[in-house]
Amino acid sequence: MSGLALREYQEDSLNGLREGFAAGHGPQVLYLPTGGGKTEVAISMLKAAADKGHRAAMVLDRRVLCDQTSGRLDKYSIDHGVLMAGHWRRHTHKSIQICSAQTLEKMGSFPNLKLLIVDEAHNTRRSIVEFIKNNEAVKVVGLSASPFTKGLGGIYSNVVSRTTTAQLVEMGSLAPLRVFVCKQVDMSDAKKVAGEWSDKEAGERGIKISGDVVSEWIKKTHEVFGGPRKTIVFCAGVAHGQDLSAKFKEAGYNFVSISYKDSEQTKKAIFDEFAKPDSTITGLIATDILTKGFDCPDVMIGVSARPFSKSFSSHVQQLGRPMRPFPGKEFALWLDHSGNYLRFKDDWESLYHEGCHELRDDAEKPKKEPTSEEKEAAKCGNCGELWGPDRDVCQHCGATRPKRNKVIAVPGQLEEIKIGKKPYGGNRIDLWNEVCSIVRQKGNKPGRAYYLYKELVGKEPPRRFEDTPTVDVSREIANLVKSKDIRFAKSRRASR
Structure with a gap:
């Protein structure tokens, strides 16, 4: 396993899984924050199983993620096959298999499989759930940085959590975020489907502030970095993404909108160009395409323009994208036009400092909206940066926080004490x-x-x-x- 050396917390995570199986647990979730090295931990498990003569597979729900994981195995000189339609590496006799979720659905069974690793386990696919329940002899490990989806507790009997985002930031494995609360999409009286605002509703309302998203980005990127820096923007749908792209282009910046309508080849070409140090693309705009598995560590700015009422999991995944470490990257900016940061701040603070130690069906539910007074109290009135819990002078503009009394600046704790x-x-x-x-x-x-x-x-x-x-x-x-x-x-x- 040339070059693969796990960090102490990753080894500790593996020990936690071993202890869980030894205690009689069935399928388990391994919680690691975004950027915590879930792929390396998975590769270690796959190789360990193969070394014992067992068959092991890792299932992922997108072609590009299968290719990325296969490439990572090549990096460590680990022989494997890829079970995916039309893939050149379809070597079904190999002990280690990287498998697309769609292919596993069609197969229905996987003879002699001993270990199954489910990537992004919070995205529950019915066929994968059925496979897990119908193959009780297979050891199953679900990987997730946000295991909050309703029903996970009925699939997995244990969650292993041996490190936190705060610890990874402290050791330099993740970059901290500086958060600015900006003009937000107005979702008052917006219709919900199963407790969540629809993409159509959020997109139509988001288009109304596209100009503000662009102007705020221009202002902050020049104030903080002295000029444009690589950016990812989370939008609410195809039309919203296209509108934002057009507005950025009008301002003289190349922001490319991608969606499910683009071919895999087109998306790969865009990702490859964006990954270059001297990329012609300043920013990418998308919905969930950038939320799962996207890894570009020199991204310095994240823009949230898709409001969520209850989808804490999506919010966590988005926050993790610009937090990837990169040489010289002391922090990343988060420009919040969605209201998500304040909406989920209490949950985020808990996850950030404590990790995740239980699978709860009520982990994601619609959040009470902070009042306008609470939103104003949470940020610097001069520049919009979020106040830190132990900071009374804004690190961005130097303004002093006014004396607080009855208005509390932390959502979820906004009551008078x-x-x-x-x-x-x-x-x-x-x-x-x-x-x-x-x-x-x-x-x-x-x-x-x-x-x-x-x-x-x-x-x-x-x-x-x-x-x-x-x-x-x-x-x-x-x-x-x-x-x-x-x-x-x-x-x-x-x-x-």
Whole structure:
């Protein structure tokens, strides 16, 4: 396996899968953030199975992804076949097979298969689900950076999560995002299908702000980078993508819109050109084509122009595209015209810091829309960059955040916080940071922070103790904690 060396967290992930199978679990999901190296982990599993004399296959739902994975196996000098219609590498006798979902559907069976790896397991295809349920002797591992689809828990009995996006950013394996909240597509009173806004509805409304998408991109790319940088734009459909492409061209920039209507050869040619360091294409515009398996690490900007009401999985996949690491890439920009970042911010913060440890049917449901006041409070009023939880000076324009009181700047935590009968001037993150800072100063255990916070607010903390920064503690909170400590000490003395 020339050149393939797994990182510590990848090895740990494999150990987690082994432990799960040893404990009697059936099919398992391996959660790794986008950019976490799922393909390398999959290749390691395929090779290990083949070395033991077993047949192993990896199923992917697009031709281009099959070709990409086959190319990666070639990189590591691993012999394999590709089960895909018309493919030159259809060597069915090989122990390792890269298989298109469509081909597996037509086959119906896979004799002597011992290991099946399902790429993008959150995209559940009925035929693949039936294959898994009808072949219980086959060990199945589903790979996903967003395992939130309803019904996954009925297919997979366990999820292994051994690293987080925050950890990958900290070690330099992913680039952090700087988020700007821009003029948004107005989805008020828009029709929904199964709880989600339709592409047609989102596209028609998105076209109304195409000019704003272009002007904001021009402004930010010059302010931050001094000129154009490679960009991907997530649109709501073919017409929306074509409209955006035309508007960018009118402004003098080559943004190419691609869709399911384009042939595989056309899309491949566009991707190959875009991947060049000196590409003639500044930006790509598409819907889900750029959401799954697209890998171009020198992309510096992501533009979200397709609003989602409940599709957190799609939002996570999109965020991951510009976060790929690249030499000299300290961060990537995310220009949010969809409202998705604020809509899903609470879920994203949890996933970012904690990973995914259970498969829940209610993980994706329509989100309550932040009010206009909450949206304004979440961003710098001067330039639109999202405020960080522990930042009061905008890193983009230097503006100072106005004193916050009742409006909380974190969606999902936008309620007024009261401690007893008095309103607290910050948000849940602020309060949790202060409580953790006090506990650190006193040398108490993290559990003390948990119970103290829950006693104050009546809810569990918004994130792990380890993920909180040390901050200045307000006199209000310091005095409150001190009084609780005094009462606690008195009660212990009285009970002796």
